[in-house]
Amino acid sequence: MPINIWDCFIQYTTINHKTGNAQKLILQYIATSSTPDLQNLVDMRDDTDPLNIRIGNRSLRNAINHQFSFGHQWGNANHKENSHHYWLGYTIIQNALAMGYSYDRTTGIRTWQAHNVNGNWNADANYRFNTAIGKKHPLRLNVSPSISYQHSADLIDQERSTVNTLSFNNTLSLSYKLGNHSLSFKNTTLWQRFTSHRTNFKTQQPLTLTNSMTALLKLPWKMELNTDLNLYTRTGYADENLNTTDLVWNARLSRPFFKGNLLVVVDGFDILGQLSNVTRTLNAQGRTETYTNVMPRYALCHIIYRLNRQPKSKVSK
16 A cells, blocks of 8 residues: 555645735645545455445555635725625645446446546635625625636546536625614525536536525514525526426524523424425536435424523622
């Protein structure tokens, strides 16, 4: 088994520089190392599952992740009245671990083996702006656009596969506070473009939109209502199962008793019953990965009693 000095430590270097007018510059470098799973390093053949045979690879090397970033922040960051922040990042992964397999069409057997793959890197740029609107600052605005480019290298049927992903993401949020009540709106837009020279690869340009409204209301009889309404829209996927529109409503009603020592909370998740127990996503290789969850819609009651007591103060003599 190869020995690598990167097993011993994680390199973390940060340089901060503060200038006038509440400006701050950050230059950062982080290097981390990850060791392959022991079952992939052992030189043996595992045919416990006859249709999925695993073969070890004792020549695997440790993956090393190099992350470079630069940030610039200025404005009134302490009170968050009007501040700006942008961040540039670049990451490269050496000896990334990839699970390649060969498929025997006559028997239907897949033979898996881990390999090191180079060529994985990504670059991104982020900007964040937040400000308060109004004389008494009741309305707060936050805008966070970002763009990234990812070059993903992997193995498919023991052949190298590279997929390039261009992503644009923007988050816009507004929050308003009136006395003990608060209301907020949030929009998230994610556009992606998956391209590759791989045979039979179909270019995809999916668009994902999320619109959310959240309200916190103080009701009579010491009750508090916290509710949110979310509209999830996905379109542009090659797999029609991924093009969905879901309206999800969640709510929480709570009330304290006995001077706040007892708290009763009732939660309702997906009250309209719009969510499916099957969630489909795309990975960096542009392939569909499916995750199945249980009980997407439920109601739950919590009864919380606080037992903490403050110690009696000692009387000084």
